[in-house]
Amino acid sequence: MKFIRNVYIFFIITILLSPIFVVISVGFNQKKSLRFPPEGFTLDWYTNLWFDEAWRISIFNSLSIAFSASILATFVALPLAYSIWRFKIKFSNLIYIIGLSPFILPPVVSAIGFLSFWATLDLYGSRLTIIFSHGVFLTTLPLLTITLGLRSINLEIIDAAESLGATEYELFRSIIIPLITPYIFSGLCFAFVLSLNEYIITFMLVGFTVETVPVKIFNSLRYGYTPTMAAASAAFVLSAGIIFSIIAWRGNLLKLLGVINER
Amino acid sequence: MVKDKKRVGYIISSIPTLYLVTFFLIPLVILLSISVSHRVPGAFYEPGFTMAHYARFISGFFGEILFNSILLSALASAAAILIMFPFTWILTRLSRFVQISILICILAVLSLSEVIVGFAWSTLLSKSAGISNLFVWLGIVENASSWTPSFTAVLSGLIYITLPYCFLVLFPVLSRIDPEFNEAAQTLGASPLKAFFTIIIPISRNAILASYIMGFVFTLGSFLIPNLLGRPQHWTLTVHITDQTIYQANMPFGSAMAMFLLFTAITLVWFSQSLLGKKE
Numbered sequence: 167m168k169f170i171r172n173v174y175i176f177f178i179i180t181i182l183l184s185p186i187f188v189v190i191s192v193g194f195n196q197k198k199s200l201r202f203p204p205e206g207f208t209l210d211w212y213t214n215l216w217f218d219e220a221w222r223i224s225i226f227n228s229l230s231i232a233f234s235a236s237i238l239a240t241f242v243a244l245p246l247a248y249s250i251w252r253f254k255i256k257f258s259n260l261i262y263i264i265g266l267s268p269f270i271l272p273p274v275v276s277a278i279g280f281l282s283f284w285a286t287l288d289l290y291g292s293r294l295t296i297i298f299s300h301g302v303f304l305t306t307l308p309l310l311t312i313t314l315g316l317r318s319i320n321l322e323i324i325d326a327a328e329s330l331g332a333t334e335y336e337l338f339r340s341i342i343i344p345l346i347t348p349y350i351f352s353g354l355c356f357a358f359v360l361s362l363n364e365y366i367i368t369f370m371l372v373g374f375t376v377e378t379v380p381v382k383i384f385n386s387l388r389y390g391y392t393p394t395m396a397a398a399s400a401a402f403v404l405s406a407g408i409i410f411s412i413i414a415w416r417g418n419l420l421k422l423l424g425v426i427n428e429r
Numbered sequence: 430m431v432k433d434k435k436r437v438g439y440i441i442s443s444i445p446t447l448y449l450v451t452f453f454l455i456p457l458v459i460l461l462s463i464s465v466s467h468r469v470p471g472a473f474y475e476p477g478f479t480m481a482h483y484a485r486f487i488s489g490f491f492g493e494i495l496f497n498s499i500l501l502s503a504l505a506s507a508a509a510i511l512i513m514f515p516f517t518w519i520l521t522r523l524s525r526f527v528q529i530s531i532l533i534c535i536l537a538v539l540s541l542s543e544v545i546v547g548f549a550w551s552t553l554l555s556k557s558a559g560i561s562n563l564f565v566w567l568g569i570v571e572n573a574s575s576w577t578p579s580f581t582a583v584l585s586g587l588i589y590i591t592l593p594y595c596f597l598v599l600f601p602v603l604s605r606i607d608p609e610f611n612e613a614a615q616t617l618g619a620s621p622l623k624a625f626f627t628i629i630i631p632i633s634r635n636a637i638l639a640s641y642i643m644g645f646v647f648t649l650g651s652f653l654i655p656n657l658l659g660r661p662q663h664w665t666l667t668v669h670i671t672d673q674t675i676y677q678a679n680m681p682f683g684s685a686m687a688m689f690l691l692f693t694a695i696t697l698v699w700f701s702q703s704l705l706g707k708k709e
Binding site: 167171174175178179181182183184185186188189192200202241242243245246248249250252253254255261264265267268270271272273274275276278279280281282283286298299301302305334356359360362363364365366370373379380381383384387391395396399402403406407410411414419420423424 | 434435437438439441442444445446448449450452453454455456457459460463512513515516519520525528529531532533534535536537538540541542543544545546547548549550552553555589592593597600601604621622646649650652653657667670671674675680683684687688690691694695698
């Protein structure tokens, strides 16, 4: 029984990881083809990511957009989550739902909504548009993690601080922030990774002006497959894996995914 | 004092709320107004009121696309739940370290750009690098062949992207199931397998249905998988929305389809969340 169970778990994980494995391996092909198993061995396609100017620019585009958008999303989510939790403001449920919806609804709908919005403002194609729109799209993630963090705070600590005469600002600065920093950080990381990988919104808003890595991979797919695409994909997968490992190491990954009574 | 406190709350939440309203709700309102406006060939659109785009969408060719999309999503989400439910259940009973390591893999797969998944699957299903080579090597088939583009390729790609998503919906619910249920069943003489089918599945039926619906909405929104792994006749609603908006420059029609997708998604998500809420 236990054996069958382990085989099953192993089988599912193999299915989940096999595309990643194939992508990483075909990036080692010596010739410009996507043979699997790879023929010959070279790291040229991986170094190409840096030395080929077009790829380097797209990596910088992706990183700068993801960096700005995830910080923006976190700065939007933190005051929202905090005022909903601490001040129980009116319409807090509604605001919370609006904050969650961009991510849960089909992204293509948000994408053409954003497109028509920026086109109406005559800003179509500018780099700022994608940062602002990704900022909205990704707000959901820090909003979820920060809310989770706030809910896990022991309310007695707050009572104690209040009865000792802490002002709202002091309370926030010296008690709340230290307690929820891991949650803010994980929300930021989730948003960052998802912005890096997001395709449809980027394509609709700035697909023809600012090329990010997913857009570049998609565009290159039309002109034939090269191992550089595989190398770029592999680099993305690895960076996501590293970032999630950092979250798991610094914070409580199980709790972040909603496991409450952890054994 | 209490009033002052509330005021602080309104002040600090006002800017983020305004931001979300401006950059998320207003775009959707604009989209709605475009969906009922007149199309101007060669230009953007002209304000007005017509239901023609909705009418066109319901009839004929696009009705078929809608049916096709629903069929694909329904199948993909069902397959993903079937594969993932037992996996998630077993995982919640494993040690913390194993759980976290597997979670990292699953999150990495979940966050994978659809471009990369599409690219990886088209490689896996291709003639030169694909699984069919493995089958040749094993002696199951004679010659390597390409399995993409095809309906099966689209379906398997969709199942693949839905697997980690289903997992994420099921995981918190299943890890809250008290281990004592299972222990009690086994003390009373049920095998683990029997306990799984007669206890675990029935008590989590709301979660199963909810994650089925969430998976369905998720696959309905997939753009690149049908685009990269299918022929035009396998294109789903999402691909056509993009095609109409960007390549056919028919913004009003694209918006009408997007509005339809939006309302379908809202209804389904709302329904699935009420299912999850009922359990607690």
